[in-house]
């Protein structure tokens with residue numbers, strides 16, 4: 001599975017690429033809050049590590065990695081944000097679902113046993129036959145030398161992604177000035 005680095009960068013890149021006008025009245029606050037929200041939502045599915053750590057039961061990549069949970073979680077957090085920030089419910093629900101969905105997508109395409117995408121209806125792991133991320137072997141421990149290669153790969157991909165989005169936004173802004 002990808003580490004929180006890849007997941008939070010995916011949230012950040014989506015936040016930079018998707019429109020989110022009027023998340024807050026203050027422009028600076030708007031962007032920092034929005035980007036923080038996107039990165040947090042993109043990582044939150046992996047908090048299932050906590051009950052697994054506490055109880056010793058295998059929760060990881062279970063219900064929090066299912067489509068039903070993703071939609072339910074997005075519906076509730078969108079409700080909180082829309083009331084708190086007076087933001088369109090449909091818009092923030094759509095954005096939250098995309099941020100959360102990015103987590104499922106990365107995990108689906110990464111090395112490992114897969115994710116229980118269709119819980120509570122189908123209790124089995126699903127994984128893409130094509131692997132795009134080498135993934136970390138957490139079974140070897142949280143700090144293991146074998147994590148260096150996948151983390152290095154994630155950092156390289158993240159820098160590339162940030163560079164591509166930065167270049168795209170820059171050329172879009174330049175085009176807007178020219179028009």
Ligand SMILES: [Zn+2]
Nearest residue numbers: 001045046107
């Ligand atoms: Zn995950």
